[in-house]
Amino acid sequence: MEYQFADCVLNTARHDLTRAGVPQKVEPQVFDLLLLLVGNPGRLVSRDENVDVVWGGRIVSESAISARIAAARKAVGDDGKAQAVIRTVARGGLMLVAEVNETVSQTREAAPVAVPAVQRIKYTRDKDGHTLAYSILGTGWDVMRFPPPYTNDLEHEWRFKHHRVFIEALSKHFRYLRYDQVGSGQSERLERDMSIANLADDALCVADTTGASTFAGFALSGGVLGAVSFAARYPERLSRLVIVGGYVDGRVTRGQSGPNDSLKTMIAEGWGKPDSPFATAFLTTYFPEGPLEDVRELANMMQSACTPDTMLNYRDLSNTASIADLLPDVRCPTLVIHGRHDAVHPLSEAQKLAAGIPDAELVVLETANHVPLPGNDVWDVYSDTLIAFLKG
Known part of the structure; x- marks a missing residue:
């Protein structure tokens, strides 16, 4: 019409x-x-x-x-x-x-937006003056990704088939905003205070720099920490939110692991070694259904994204975090997507997210992967569901 x-x-x-x-x-x-x-x-x-x-x-x-x-x-x-x-x-x-x-409109579908052959990375500075890298692709409503903290690299993921497929899918529909947290990726490398507030501040810095006064967001895995904090602190800035593979309470907080975290041992042993079997083993716990070549590529990107010390410090934050008290303050429409057989953060954590955020919805996918990858049986359902919700 x-x-x-x-x-x-x-x-x-x-x-x-x-x-x-x-x-x-x-x-x-x-x-x-x-x-x-x-x-x-x-x-x-x-x-x-x-x-x-x-x-x-x-x-x-x-x-x-x-x-x-x-x-x-x-x-x-x-x-x-x-x-x-x-x-x-x-x-x-x-x-x-x-x-x-x-x-009655004769046009059923907007013409697809061509994805450029090259990526342009831009830079801004956070509240402490540190360099923060971001990239913008596509046109339309603003959508920002809250990445898993300290594991992303804008330049590396542009060359990575799995991420490139998703980047192209999102940028055909939206003005898609991506960034690397300070301390990782293409942003300034430094060991900074590990806090949920800092994760939200990085997103705020990118939103203000790019003129995204109100935007939709989606958070992957530990990105839920910064996304929920942002939504609670700035309810007028976030129009809707998708959470994929998220959690309310970290492993230690919910009693799933103690101080001798076996995954921390894998990080300490192999994070700084290229093509380390320890790093691949670490990622296999997140993606048991593969594809294996994508898991290896993810491990390479995550290893290059930050130092072993940064990853270990983030692991401590992730294990002990709890955002339960922030959930009632999330006011935007929220969709929680989770794998039924996710062994990293169980389905019960997704249920806690959906129950704690007012009027949130839960979609359960039949997968053991922490986040679906291209080649998984649920990939099309996952990407279609996510894009449809972000469109409103």
């Missing part, structure tokens, strides 16, 4: 807005607000209806509502003074006052 009003066209099939033929960048909640208004032209839309439809009935601040209204006005070429398209009725709500024409 297309809604034509003023000099704008809102297309529900492509989920986009153009003004005078020029595409406008609109965040998901802004698009939903415009869709609510154009679907009810000349009718007063109350604040409660706005919250029910756009925010899913969640508790939301007046400043967040006002920010989305202002963004909607800006996108259609209106402002709070002119109110030629969107009118505010005091103590009543909003009304679309422009004439609206509806037509």
Whole structure:
């Protein structure tokens, strides 16, 4: 369906807005607000209806509502003074006052966005002045990945088949933001304080640098620590969240392992040695279904991403962490995806995430891999489910 009003066209099939033929960048909640208004032209839309439809009935601040209204006005070429398209009725709500024409869209799917042959890595500085590397691919709504801490390298994953497949899939639909935490990958290498707050601060730095005022996010494995912390601290910045292979309580906290963690022994013995069988054995516990060549490549990337000391320090943080007290403060729609037979973080941890985050949903995949890899039976279901949820 297309809604034509003023000099704008809102297309529900492509989920986009153009003004005078020029595409406008609109965040998901802004698009939903415009869709609510154009679907009810000349009718007063109350604040409660706005919250029910756009925010899913969640508790939301007046400043967040006002920010989305202002963004909607800006996108259609209106402002709070002119109110030629969107009118505010005091103590009543909003009304679309422009004439609206509806037509059935002939375009079923937006044209795919070509993925460039080269990757451009950019740099910014965190609150302490350390260099932080990030990369942007694609156009559309902003989606940020919260990577597993200290195990990622932007340059290496660009050359890695598994990651490249996923990068291409996401960047065809979204403006996809990726980064390496300070202390790893292409960011400044240093031994810094291991804290969940620092993980969230890295994401905030990238969001502010790239102009992602509101964005969707997805967290892989230990990336859940920074993602949930970010969502709880900045609820107005995160529009929706996917958590894959996440957990609430670390292994020590939930009594699964003691101070003599066998995986820490593997790290200490082989992390600094290229093609170490210890590193491959470490990753095999996460990906018992393989493919083995991908597991070896992941091990090589993780080994190159940080020093053994950084990895051991992160292992201590991961083992003893708990984000249980932060879950009730996550206000965005959240999808938890988990392998039924995951031996690293059991399904019960995913159930705790989904039960603790208000209105979260859980999808269980029939796999033992911690995170699905291309070649796994569940790969297509996994990627399709994730992308569909991020699209809203």
